[in-house]
Amino acid sequence: MYRDPDPRFDSLGGHPVAxxxxxxxxxxxxxxxxxxxxxxxxxxxxxxxxAGRGIEVVAVCARNLARALxxxxxxxxxxxxxxxxxxxxxxxxxxxxxxxxGPARDWxxxxxxxxxxxxxxxxxxxxxxxxxxxxxxxQHGVAVAYEGAVAVSIPIIKAxxxxxxxxxxxxxxxxxxxxxxxxxxxxxxxxxxxxxxxAKAQALGYAEADPAFDIEGTxxxxxxxxxxxxxxGTPVNFAExxxxxxxxxxxxxxxxAEQLGYRIKLLAxxxxxxxGVELRVQPALLPATHLLAQVNGSMNGILVHGDASxxxxxxxxGAGAEPTASAVIAxxxxxxxxxxxxxxxxxxxxxxxxxxxxxxPVLPHADICTRHYLRVPVHHARCMAxxxxxxxxxxxxxxxxxxxxxxxxxxxxxxxxxxxxxxGCVDRALHTLQSLPEVAGPCVQWRVELLAG
Amino acid sequence: MYRDPDPRFDSLGGHPVAxxxxxxxxxxxxxxxxxxxxxxxxxxxxxxxxAGRGIEVVAVCARNLARALxxxxxxxxxxxxxxxxxxxxxxxxxxxxxxxxGPARDWxxxxxxxxxxxxxxxxxxxxxxxxxxxxxxxQHGVAVAYEGAVAVSIPIIKAxxxxxxxxxxxxxxxxxxxxxxxxxxxxxxxxxxxxxxxAKAQALGYAEADPAFDIEGTxxxxxxxxxxxxxxGTPVNFAExxxxxxxxxxxxxxxxAEQLGYRIKLLAxxxxxxxGVELRVQPALLPATHLLAQVNGSMNGILVHGDASxxxxxxxxGAGAEPTASAVIAxxxxxxxxxxxxxxxxxxxxxxxxxxxxxxPVLPHADICTRHYLRVPVHHARCMAxxxxxxxxxxxxxxxxxxxxxxxxxxxxxxxxxxxxxxGCVDRALHTLQSLPEVAGPCVQWRVELLAG
Numbered sequence: 001m002y003r004d005p006d007p008r009f010d011s012l013g014g015h016p017v018a019x020x021x022x023x024x025x026x027x028x029x030x031x032x033x034x035x036x037x038x039x040x041x042x043x044x045x046x047x048x049x050x051a052g053r054g055i056e057v058v059a060v061c062a063r064n065l066a067r068a069l070x071x072x073x074x075x076x077x078x079x080x081x082x083x084x085x086x087x088x089x090x091x092x093x094x095x096x097x098x099x100x101x102g103p104a105r106d107w108x109x110x111x112x113x114x115x116x117x118x119x120x121x122x123x124x125x126x127x128x129x130x131x132x133x134x135x136x137x138x139q140h141g142v143a144v145a146y147e148g149a150v151a152v153s154i155p156i157i158k159a160x161x162x163x164x165x166x167x168x169x170x171x172x173x174x175x176x177x178x179x180x181x182x183x184x185x186x187x188x189x190x191x192x193x194x195x196x197x198x199a200k201a202q203a204l205g206y207a208e209a210d211p212a213f214d215i216e217g218t219x220x221x222x223x224x225x226x227x228x229x230x231x232x233g234t235p236v237n238f239a240e241x242x243x244x245x246x247x248x249x250x251x252x253x254x255x256x257a258e259q260l261g262y263r264i265k266l267l268a269x270x271x272x273x274x275x276g277v278e279l280r281v282q283p284a285l286l287p288a289t290h291l292l293a294q295v296n297g298s299m300n301g302i303l304v305h306g307d308a309s310x311x312x313x314x315x316x317x318g319a320g321a322e323p324t325a326s327a328v329i330a331x332x333x334x335x336x337x338x339x340x341x342x343x344x345x346x347x348x349x350x351x352x353x354x355x356x357x358x359x360x361p362v363l364p365h366a367d368i369c370t371r372h373y374l375r376v377p378v379h380h381a382r383c384m385a386x387x388x389x390x391x392x393x394x395x396x397x398x399x400x401x402x403x404x405x406x407x408x409x410x411x412x413x414x415x416x417x418x419x420x421x422x423x424g425c426v427d428r429a430l431h432t433l434q435s436l437p438e439v440a441g442p443c444v445q446w447r448v449e450l451l452a453g
Numbered sequence: 454m455y456r457d458p459d460p461r462f463d464s465l466g467g468h469p470v471a472x473x474x475x476x477x478x479x480x481x482x483x484x485x486x487x488x489x490x491x492x493x494x495x496x497x498x499x500x501x502x503x504a505g506r507g508i509e510v511v512a513v514c515a516r517n518l519a520r521a522l523x524x525x526x527x528x529x530x531x532x533x534x535x536x537x538x539x540x541x542x543x544x545x546x547x548x549x550x551x552x553x554x555g556p557a558r559d560w561x562x563x564x565x566x567x568x569x570x571x572x573x574x575x576x577x578x579x580x581x582x583x584x585x586x587x588x589x590x591x592q593h594g595v596a597v598a599y600e601g602a603v604a605v606s607i608p609i610i611k612a613x614x615x616x617x618x619x620x621x622x623x624x625x626x627x628x629x630x631x632x633x634x635x636x637x638x639x640x641x642x643x644x645x646x647x648x649x650x651x652a653k654a655q656a657l658g659y660a661e662a663d664p665a666f667d668i669e670g671t672x673x674x675x676x677x678x679x680x681x682x683x684x685x686g687t688p689v690n691f692a693e694x695x696x697x698x699x700x701x702x703x704x705x706x707x708x709x710a711e712q713l714g715y716r717i718k719l720l721a722x723x724x725x726x727x728x729g730v731e732l733r734v735q736p737a738l739l740p741a742t743h744l745l746a747q748v749n750g751s752m753n754g755i756l757v758h759g760d761a762s763x764x765x766x767x768x769x770x771g772a773g774a775e776p777t778a779s780a781v782i783a784x785x786x787x788x789x790x791x792x793x794x795x796x797x798x799x800x801x802x803x804x805x806x807x808x809x810x811x812x813x814p815v816l817p818h819a820d821i822c823t824r825h826y827l828r829v830p831v832h833h834a835r836c837m838a839x840x841x842x843x844x845x846x847x848x849x850x851x852x853x854x855x856x857x858x859x860x861x862x863x864x865x866x867x868x869x870x871x872x873x874x875x876x877g878c879v880d881r882a883l884h885t886l887q888s889l890p891e892v893a894g895p896c897v898q899w900r901v902e903l904l905a906g
């Protein structure tokens with residue numbers, strides 16, 4: 001398969017020295033942009049020894065020109081016009097690390113139209129505009145790389161797109177939002193309620209001033225849409241992800257889950273079934289001994305089940321300047337190897353070549369079948385049997401019932417773990433349960449996930 | 454960067470249909486070979502949709518022709534002459550899954566000399582002959598891929614070579630031998646001694662009839678040599694790995710480690726220091742809450758520390774027909790994309806381009822500085838202070854001392870955890886300790902590894 005020697009390379013003695021450096025334009029020189037610049041500079045010898053050529057930032061766009069100058073120094077063109085970088089004649093690859101969706105879409109599409117590859121860590125952009133952006137990239141024969149968009153330090157896009165290509169992937173489940181995982185860890189370890197844990201996360205810089213995207217599950221849903229597309233070979237389908245954040249989670253349930261031997265995590269999950277896919281982001285109980293249950297603080301962890309590989313797990317930092325830089329630069333090294341290759345030879349944007357992508361129906365909420373955790377506040381201890389009977393009548397099989405330990409002032413808390421039952425049955429059962437005279441307040445329900453092979 | 458349309462591809466509408474299938478010759482159609490054939494057949498549509506072309510086995514070599522025919526069916530050339538497959542004119546890629554070193558080396562070199570890429574899951578082959586094989590591949594412009602050689606189901610070679618290219622990698626540590634991990638899990642969970650646990654592993658098929666390669670640490674050392682080379686950019690240096698297996702491990706120490714809050718695992722570790730590298734395979738105590746300590750049974754787990762990424766962890770099955778097939782086929786998909794590319798554009802065999810590989814000195818045993826666990830059998834309970842004093846005098850700082858719980862008939866067991874101390878100091882201290890009249894038998898010593906960021 002070896003072709004004639006190519007004048008672009010001097011491969012004698014294994015020295016690939018003749019390739020000129022890959023030239024990068026960067027929009028956004030905030031935390032991630034500056035981190036990327038710093039790591040590129042610090043490890044430039046090792047990176048070039050791996051890539052076979054240098055990687056050089058030639059232009060950056062920043063709102064604050066003086067701060068940008070302080071980061072990148074002389075010799076790099078600095079502008080506050082993003083389009084200038086996106087269409088810069090010297091630039092081979094646009095690195096978009098500014099964030100947001102509307103303007104970022106325009107910059108990325110402009111770079112693509114000018115024949116430039118794109119690297120972005122912007123999950124919102126790709127979750128919302130991915131289909132359009134990937135189509136434009138195909139049309140112009142360029143690549144859009146986005147390892148930094150999901151669980152930054154973990155090469156999970158590479159694992160899904162390249163490492164597990166032999167497999168029919170059955171499901172992906174992960175903790176992909178560090179902010180909520182930090183909050184949940186605090187609720188468990190310190191017994192804080194949600195508002196206290198959020199305030200602490202904000203004070204420590206783990207949550208933004210406006211934390212809505214994180215705590216409402218939107219950020220995790222962006223990432224899940226990208227993971228599911230790569231796992232199953234479907235177009236990005238953010239719109240249909242069922243999203244439930246952690247704002248309604250009570251610390252009582254965090255404690256009750258512990259009592260039962262479980263831990264509550266915000267899980268992003270994609271499952272493939274006969275009739276379609278499940279795409280969900282929601283807090284769920286995981287067995288406390290499960291590997292994902294050991295993913296604490298702001299770390300991320302992702303499980304993938306392939307029919308040949310079985311279960312594999314990937315763990316690492318899910319945010320931060322240099323962990324994100326690690327992903328962005330890995331993408332740049334991949335792109336540094338593409339010169340002169342045909343797009344059909346490259347790793348497809350969503351793991352599968354575009355003609356093979358297949359939209360799969362998303363299963364309706366009521367059909368989703370999992371185990372459940374119920375907490376039923378009751379007036380007295382004699383009603384356990386009545387609750388069990390009612391659940392059985394409603395086709396919700398019970399695995400285990402017990403009383404919450406300790407007092408909670410007033411009502412007793414009956415804890416129930418069910419076997420798998422469709423959400424529709426559980427909803428009906430809860431509705432009936434709620435009307436029993438023994439029941440002293442609103443019943444609480446969360447899903448239980450075993451995530452076993 | 455998009456070049457003129459290439460007649461090999463019909464890229465209209467994103468349909469890369471014009472590439473002919475990649476043709477594979479396979480030596481060895483035992484468990485792994487048959488598994489690879491089966492997965493290629495079962496998932497052929499998904500694999501082709503990812504690779505952009507089909508992957509087709511055209512020739513196999515097997516000792517038992519009838520059994521091979523039963524696996525691959527008509528339409529595939531079957532021979533018992535490995536060289537016929539290695540040099541077969543129709544074959545693009547040789548898949549070597551027969552194992553062993555001497556003959557496998559000859560087949561692989563023959564395939565390379567005939568311009569064929571090679572995929573192998575044979576860690577022994579690459580640990581021993583890697584330098585020669587990679588040099589031959591460079592000379593002939595072909596690639597040698599070996600994802601299946603380390604922690605099969607986990608794309609760890611891809612993570613190191615491509616996912617973490619931005620990083621200066623400081624260390625790699627992992628559980629990479631499923632047989633010994635199964636034995637250690639049995640010793641802990643069932644209280645078995647080594648011989649009993651080994652017998653059980655053999656009965657269940659987790660250990661081979663001749664288990665020496667596994668239990669003496671050789672297999673883990675093969676894998677470590679490959680991991681270290683890819684992490685640090687050094688030639689494969691199996692010869693200098695310090696190897697200690699698990700045969701000398703006493704179940705008492707497994708239990709004592711538990712008492713102290715640790716678990717004993719066979720760890721393969723490579724560290725980079727100012728003056729050189731540490732390359733070691735040995736049983737060591739890990740904090741029981743450490744993620745790697747949760748890697749049980751025959752599973753594998755590998756931690757990598759990069760200066761930008763921080764800690765990342767990779768977990769999955771370390772053996773088995775289909776998990777290995779998953780890795781072998783991922784390599785084939787990568788190779789399916791190489792047609793017409795120049796070798797200098799490809800991912801280098803050992804992560805770094807050959808001219809940049811640097812042999813690093815391996816630190817001598819006596820200089821290696823870690824925490825230690827000591828078990829000192831003594832005649833009476835009054836000697837704790839004497840032991841502590843002696844260790845302090847020998848520059849081995851003590852973190853914690855306590856008595857082993859329960860009786861062991863006769864001597865009492867004094868357990869010591871030390872802070873980091875060079876092996877030389879610890880050896881001298883143990884020598885002196887051993888001569889104290891209070892000491893009732895041989896002192897036991899194992900390393901303690903914290904493996905934190």
